[in-house]
Amino acid sequence: MDDEVGEAYARRAVEYTELFGSMDAVHPLDRQLVATWAGSLHGAILDAGCGPGHWTNFLTELGYSAHGMDLVPAFIERARTAYPGISFRVGNLNAIYLESRTVAGVLAWYSLIHHKPDALRVPLLELSRILSPGGELVIGFFVGHVVEKFDHGVVEAWRWPVSDLCAELVAAGFDVVETHVRTTAGKRPHGAIIARLSNRGGGTHRL
Numbered sequence: 776m777d778d779e780v781g782e783a784y785a786r787r788a789v790e791y792t793e794l795f796g797s798m799d800a801v802h803p804l805d806r807q808l809v810a811t812w813a814g815s816l817h818g819a820i821l822d823a824g825c826g827p828g829h830w831t832n833f834l835t836e837l838g839y840s841a842h843g844m845d846l847v848p849a850f851i852e853r854a855r856t857a858y859p860g861i862s863f864r865v866g867n868l869n870a871i872y873l874e875s876r877t878v879a880g881v882l883a884w885y886s887l888i889h890h891k892p893d894a895l896r897v898p899l900l901e902l903s904r905i906l907s908p909g910g911e912l913v914i915g916f917f918v919g920h921v922v923e924k925f926d927h928g929v930v931e932a933w934r935w936p937v938s939d940l941c942a943e944l945v946a947a948g949f950d951v952v953e954t955h956v957r958t959t960a961g962k963r964p965h966g967a968i969i970a971r972l973s974n975r976g977g978g979t980h981r982l
């Protein structure tokens with residue numbers, strides 16, 4: 776699955792960057808949500824699945840310590856060129872290279888949408904592992920009435936009801952803090968969830 780997703784984005788990296796690799800392409804409410812969230816954290820932020828790195832740069836320009844990671848080397852090369860003062864590294868959400876409990880926040884903006892539903896627990900547990908106690912995760916995703924696959928354009932992706940994704944987060948050891956949904960004519964419904972590492976103990980692997 777990682778190979779398929781990585782290869783599909785590698786083929787479209789230039790096009791993706793032109794279309795979406797800028798904060799101008801991001802809805803102002805999403806910028807505001809992430810900026811406010813980042814301001815509540817105390818420590819480093821991982822932009823997990825950073826693509827061309829525009830969110831990592833946005834967070835850095837706001838004064839936060841942000842690091843970008845993505846599966847696709849072409850995105851990481853582009854991010855390093857565009858934002859030379861920022862640290863970016865190729866990596867996989869399913870086996871993150873960071874030590875446990877080392878980041879205060881993780882931004883996973885549309886980077887978990889390609890995980891098959893029965894494979895999502897793996898990156899969520901990885902994110903819960905690297906977060907410090909009280910650390911928080913923001914997920915951006917496509918909202919649907921049921922969990923279903925759709926043709927995303929680059930490679931297959933899944934849309935999720937907010938309640939189902941929240942249940943996945945709880946099972947992976949998070950408490951849901953906020954949920955947001957936005958519907959705009961002609962666009963796929965958008966969702967965002969802020970979740971905090973729970974102090975009730977770690978999450979569990981799918982049985």
Ligand SMILES: C[S@@+](CC[C@H](N)C(=O)[O-])C[C@H]1O[C@@H](n2cnc3c(N)ncnc32)[C@H](O)[C@@H]1O
Nearest residue numbers: 784824825826845846847866867868884885886
């Ligand atoms: C829809 S793009 C979003 C990119 C960026 N976060 C943004 O908002 O423009 C999905 C990104 O997730 C990355 N991605 C998907 N699966 C990944 C994985 N297992 N590990 C790391 N990155 C992954 C892709 O390479 C791609 O850059």
